Amino acid sequence: MSISSAMGRRRAAYTDQYAFVTGEYAIGDERVPYFSISMTIREADQFLRLARELAFDDREPVNFEELFQRAVDEDRATGPIATYLLQPGSLKFFNSFTVVLLPVDPDQRGSITDGYVDDPDAPSEAPNSGLTRKSIGPVQIDYLPESDIGFIRWSTKRTRAVILDGQHRFLAFKKILDSERHNLLRPETTKIPVLLLVLDPKAGFVPARDHESVLQACRSIFVALNKHAVAVSKTRTYLLDDQDLVSVSMRRLMTQLRNSDVDRQQPTYRIPLALVDWHSDQAKFDRGYYLTSILGLHDTIRHVYPSRCDETDYEKLLDFITDTTAMITPGADSRWSELAIRERVKKAEEDALPFIFSVEEVSAAAEAFSRGVGQAIVRPLLEITPYRQLRERYELEGFVGGERELWLGSDKAGKQSYVTRTGDDPSDLARQISDEVKSGNNAFAVVFQRGLLLSAVKFDTARSEFTERWNLPSTRFAVLDSWIDRVNTRIVPFLANANFWLGVGVKGDRSVNYTKVGEKGIKGFVSLATMCPIEVLQADASRLTDSIIESFTKDEAAAWNMVSDPENSFLRDDRAMAVAAGQRLQFAAYQWLRDQFAQISRGRASGVLAGVVREACMEFRNAAKAYIKNDLRAASATVTDDEVLLAVLVLGARRLALISDACAERI
Incomplete structure (x- = not known):
């Protein structure tokens, strides 16, 4: 019940006094007391607030603690819930709202403070006979000793009654209150149950040992209420x-x-x-x-x-x-x-x-x-x-x-x-x-960004190996910074080129491959491209004379033929990359890539660097292999696994050769 005249003169900055029955959740070492009251819908509209209504201080940083619970699904509130309230011929009932009385600083546009501060303007009249008063900053609690009942009121200037559970119901009420059908709710007489939380030791609150502030406790309670009730969005749970x-x-x-x-x-x-x-x-x-x-x-x-x-x-x-x-x-x-x-x-x-x-x-x-x-x-x-x-x-x-x-x-x-x-x-x-x-920039496609970042993580965790390999200082982020430089030089120029990513992060129709295979393929190729010794490829290509080409092994001859034939049935849709770099440079890239793929085979010596190379090769291989097999299947072609692997190597070699060419031009 709401009492104003009977229980003391109401002050402008304070609510009426509300009769309460108190209880607590005393599980383990923690204690969370609550004050169960009821208020009319009109009073709820007057005194209750959503977290998003709390003011930002434009002069101060805003952190996640202040952003908690600000996002509310208005469509849900103003749609199904409001429809339910307006639907004739059905009983209407909701469970309690859970509301926390958050302390705020009235001189800082109502920004949240760390604790409850005494209010010099609090009502000073004595409580009614038989009652004892406990003041928790701007919250006044008059209670009957040795009982669970009493009266509570709070300053609307120094606290905000913020809804932790029930915000969608609250918005639905407000929508109807603002409509022509507001009398349907009988807002002056319809009362809703409210559980008030005063998260202060004086009220009996004993926090978990890790909750150092009122906000931390609020966030923990909010997550618990929502995690164990209706599903909370992933984003809000993560925050x-x-x-x-x-x-x-x-x-x-x-x-x-x-x-x-x-x-x-x-x-x-x-x-x-x-x-x-x-x-x-x-x-x-x-x-x-x-x-x-x-x-x-x-x-x-x-x-x-x-x-x-x-x-x-x-x-x-x-x-x-x-x-x-x-x-x-x-x-x-x-x-x-x-x-x-x-x-x-x-x-x-x-x-x-x-x-x-x-x-x-x-x-x-x-x-x-x-x-x-x-x-x-x-x-x-x-x-x-x-x-x-x-x-x-x-x-x-x-x-x-x-x-x-x-x-x-x-x-x-x-x-x-x-x-x-x-x-x-x-x-x-x-x-x-x-x-x-x-x-048109694939850098902003989810799978490309994740592939890039996971490649960066892999190099950072293997930084001791790459510090020596890349002749870098032993500072903590030298390898990571060098990896970024290599990505900017070798990968970024081609991020908008769908042909370049064909078979890795892009499908045959030139759309992004939003699958785990595509994501890992991007990561694997980026890792290989950043490891690839560009200068070595250039030198190896320059040493490829006609006599050396004539002495190729059977596998090398097959690779040379595939590299030199843009119309090859294995890579029919890769013509743009087949002619993008010189044949000898492509073959040199093929040889380097073939040597890296040799580390996939069993029995190779283990080690951090070998593990990075092996993982990159397998991820790139799996993505390119899936693309090539699908392409051949569409052409009703029957091929061996060795032929598919050769096409995988040539697919990668063409792109590494193009990177090498581009780097040489910039030099």
Whole structure:
């Protein structure tokens, strides 16, 4: 019930007092108290807020903690739910809203603060007889001692009652309230149940040991409510989950808004959040404003981490911990301790309980990831030429590191709010920049970006081998930076050429091959192209005299004939590449590629470098082989496996020769 006159004079900045029954979730060491109240729909409209209504401070960076739960599916709220409320002849009922009273700073446009601060303007009249008052900053709780009942009110100036669960129902109510049929709800008398959360120790709140702030607790509760109820979108789960290694590691690779943090003098780069599509469930980014997407980044990082196992498969968990430690290489002062975590796994096994990493351990692993191998994702996204061009064009117009960054980095509702507040609608300019940079460039196809990034990761993890092979200094990112330079020189000039990627990342109809085989084929070829000794190919081609050609082995003669015949039935659709480089250079590339493929065979000596070469050859082979077989099948041709493999080698050799030619021209 809502009480104003009976329970004390209402102040303008405070709600009425609401009668409550309190309870708590006391499971394990954590305690989450709640105050169960009811309020009319009209009062809910007046006092409850969506997270997206919380103000940004234009002068300060905006991080994921402030972006949590801002995206709401308005179509769902204003469609099926509103229809249900308006549908005649059926009973209407909803479960409770879950609402957190978030402390805010009224002097900073209502931005969220770390805790509840005392309110000097709080109502000072004594509670009614028999009741005891407990003030938690701007929240007043009058309760009957030794009981679970009382009255609660809060400052609307110093708190925001933000909906954690029920936002779609809330929007449906608001839609009807704003329509001609608003009286259908009887908003002055219809009451809805609300569970209020006051996340402060004075209210009995005992957080999990890893939750250091009200916002962390909010996000954890929000994920739990949604993860165990209706399905939450993958994007929102990845942005909010604090116990998933991949999700937290992904978030550590991005900056806050209004803080580009890409200083080239710093060892750790981060991706400007404004360049990431964090608010939709689209994996693709070949169109639109963004450099990449949350779904794309998450899936890429998932491939970098060792494969996760079941929480009760203790033996595999120990292997996972060892492999993860080796991959992230935490510092001596890191909170990720392999020894301590292994002991916890053993304890979980003894107690027959599932093992879960703590938030603190996940955070430490993510931090080590972001400073190490994670840079093999960030730096290419900042420095590979098409990506750098998009970022730099945006920087020039203030979309990154400038006034318009808040627009670019917001969802649809946030963009509209920016336009309303500033009068500046930069959508046409942003679209023009994006279209000009992205048009026809495969760098912005998901499988191409992932293939590039996973190749970068592979070279970074094998950097000790390539430091010597490429005659580089032993600094941490020397190999990665050299790999980026090689990609910019050898791969980028051909990213818009569909013929170049035929059989690898492009299908026979010249459309992108959005399959795992295509993705791995791109990764494998990029790795081979960056390893290929261009100068050696040029020298070997110059030594191919007629007498040497006449002494070719049977296999070499078959390769020479296939290289020299653009009409060859094995590569009928590859004529553009067959004549793109000289015959001798193509054959030299074939010989080098053949030698690399020899490492696929069993019995070869193992080693990090051999493993990189073997994996690249197999990935490229599988993609090219699938294309060639499909092409031959369409022609009803019957061929041997050796002939198909020869065609695979020639397909790759033609492209390596073209790269070698292009590099020689630039020199």
